Amino acid sequence: MRAIEAEAVVRYTDAAGLPEALSGADVLFVYDFLSTAVPGAWHAADRLRWLHIASAGVDPVLFPGLRESDVVLTNSRGVFDDAIAEYVLGVILAFAKGFARSLDLQRESRWLHRESERVAGREVLVVGTGPIGRAIARLLRAAGLRVSGAGRRARTGDPDFGDVHSTAELTEHLPAADYVVAVAPLTEQTKGMFDAAAFAAMKPSARFVNVGRGELVVTSDLVAALAGGELAGAALDVFETEPLPADSPLWTMENVLVSPHMSGDFVGWRNTLVEVFRENFGRWVAGKPLHNVVDKQLGYVPSPEVRTR
Known part of the structure; x- marks a missing residue:
């Protein structure tokens, strides 16, 4: 300064x-x-x-x-685009390769051979198509995952996502995803968008990753979906209440990875x-136009139009 x-x-x-x-x-x-x-x-x-x-x-x-x-x-x-993208790839690999389980077994000195999942070819739906979502899409594609997006406007031929679906029709596209990544900005339209209906639409083998805002999720619905087997797991970096209360069931769920709002840090x-x-x-x-001017009605910096087919 x-x-x-x-x-x-x-x-x-x-x-x-x-x-x-x-x-x-x-x-x-x-x-x-x-x-x-x-x-x-x-x-x-x-x-x-x-x-x-x-x-x-x-x-x-x-x-x-x-x-x-x-x-x-x-x-x-x-500032945080690439770091958050690395976090998302990291937790996807952690789920697929069972790193948390391996660490538990190591602490118990137990040699238990297991098979792990491949990530190549898995379907990822990135909900939020701003710069962070695009960085996530590019890195996951480089790792062999198949990525699509969900944003305000549906389109095809996007250079990073390929297909972008409308968030208004989100539940129609959730069933195809092996991983759902929430990175949408928090607005009146996106608040609580991941609720019981959204989690019910996902397949039981899917994992949910939230690196956007905690308020995108109805936490009680997420806990119920995880406990009831509607989801295979969740990696959560943001929460409705921060710090995450000590009595939250998310702390002790075996299929949940918790980090303290640090994915971009x-x-x-x-x-x-x-x-x-x-x-x-x-x-x-100098009287020059400022960078990163937020549209105060939308609640985020509008992205320039990208070329699509």
């Missing part, structure tokens, strides 16, 4: 001091991307022109006051987030 301090008056604050720091500020950098402090301090935003959040998801700051204002909203799209990611803001700040000072 030293480069920015040379060009502007920078105020550092925690949630409690945000109203005072926000008064008279032109730019707000929300470094704590899980903070919910901005709506409560919004009354003090008397001259704010630009808000940047250090994450790809913008739901913590996308409240009515911001939506209705002229304040430009940008995010940190692009590679070594050095914090510095990269600051660098993204610093670069955009330079554009703002």
